[in-house]
Amino acid sequence: MSELNRGLIEARDIGVVFGSGSAKVQAVRNVDLTVQPGEFVSLIGPSGCGKSSLLNIAAGFVRPTSGALTVDGVPVTGPGSDRGVVFQQYSLFPWLSVRKNVEFGLRMAGVAKSQRESSARTLLGLAGLLAFENHYPDQLSGGMKQRIGIVRALATSPQVLLMDEPFGALDTQTRTVMQEILTNMWQRFRISVLFITHDIDESVFLSDRIYVMTSRPGRIKAEITVPLPRPRTAAMTQTPAFVDLVNRLKTLIREESLSAMGSELQSGGVSGFGIDVGPEGVGKLI
Numbered sequence: 001m002s003e004l005n006r007g008l009i010e011a012r013d014i015g016v017v018f019g020s021g022s023a024k025v026q027a028v029r030n031v032d033l034t035v036q037p038g039e040f041v042s043l044i045g046p047s048g049c050g051k052s053s054l055l056n057i058a059a060g061f062v063r064p065t066s067g068a069l070t071v072d073g074v075p076v077t078g079p080g081s082d083r084g085v086v087f088q089q090y091s092l093f094p095w096l097s098v099r100k101n102v103e104f105g106l107r108m109a110g111v112a113k114s115q116r117e118s119s120a121r122t123l124l125g126l127a128g129l130l131a132f133e134n135h136y137p138d139q140l141s142g143g144m145k146q147r148i149g150i151v152r153a154l155a156t157s158p159q160v161l162l163m164d165e166p167f168g169a170l171d172t173q174t175r176t177v178m179q180e181i182l183t184n185m186w187q188r189f190r191i192s193v194l195f196i197t198h199d200i201d202e203s204v205f206l207s208d209r210i211y212v213m214t215s216r217p218g219r220i221k222a223e224i225t226v227p228l229p230r231p232r233t234a235a236m237t238q239t240p241a242f243v244d245l246v247n248r249l250k251t252l253i254r255e256e257s258l259s260a261m262g263s264e265l266q267s268g269g270v271s272g273f274g275i276d277v278g279p280e281g282v283g284k285l286i
């Protein structure tokens with residue numbers, strides 16, 4: 001398989017159950033999803049619908065209770081350097097300098113000192129952070145820390161980047177800049193991205209395709225191709241195509257959030273809370 005054809009993520013009939021007995025939680029049910037090599041795909045849905053569980057399965061941190069997830073046809077059974085992961089919490093090592101943080105995965109992989117230094121410097125330069133290579137994480141802003149997190153995840157040249165609310169802790173301006181930096185890095189590295197966000201505008205701005213999940217147990221409610229050309233620009237966020245799609249997605253998520261709140265209220269003994277839960281099937285929108 002050539003480099004450009006790598007990074008195919010395929011999840012088939014995934015189910016996730018946590019706990020047992022009365023503490024049993026069915027987090028995810030019958031989820032099929034695909035990320036094509038080089039594609040940017042977002043996963044959105046109401047809180048607690050199982051987005052992080054799916055991403056953690058792809059990362060190899062959680063095993064599915066049923067079904068399988070493969071990367072380039074190989075079942076994921078644990079973490080691996082073919083998949084970079086970025087979380088909302090910065091998870092940098094505070095006792096290591098910026099460059100040593102970026103080098104960490106390469107050091108674990110046995111890459112020679114001079115080579116890992118030069119790879120880390122190249123990546124830090126691309127992210128505009130070379131001047132900070134000898135700083136320590138607590139000397140940096142949140143946006144800078146998250147840029148280092150992305151650079152660190154890319155350092156081992158993974159085929160897949162898995163991102164769980166990576167910009168959730170950042171202010172709106174920093175978040176916008178980070179979205180542009182991520183888009184540039186993604187285009188440069190031609191890597192597959194599976195991205196979780198609660199920010200619907202962000203999912204539309206960044207993605208080729210978006211999966212919308214139902215409330216728990218999470219299933220795929222809709223799969224939507226974003227009809228915007230690339231490169232994406234800030235001006236596009238004002239276009240009718242962008243605004244209409246954001247509104248459609250908000251409606252889909254709102255239906256699910258209401259249905260989740262309705263079931264919680266009903267299971268708590270509150271009656272007369274009339275909510276139409278809607279059809280069970282997966283809607284396919286273009």
Ligand SMILES: Nc1ncnc2c1ncn2[C@@H]1O[C@H](COP(=O)(O)OP(=O)(O)OP(=O)(O)O)[C@@H](O)[C@H]1O
Binds near residue numbers: 026048051
């Ligand atoms: N290790 C665990 N043990 C027990 N239950 C868990 C565990 N991890 C997740 N859950 C439960 O599984 C469900 C799905 O959680 P998950 O974090 O995957 O959802 P999410 O969509 O990412 O949520 P959010 O949007 O709020 O971050 C939730 O009800 C959660 O409480």
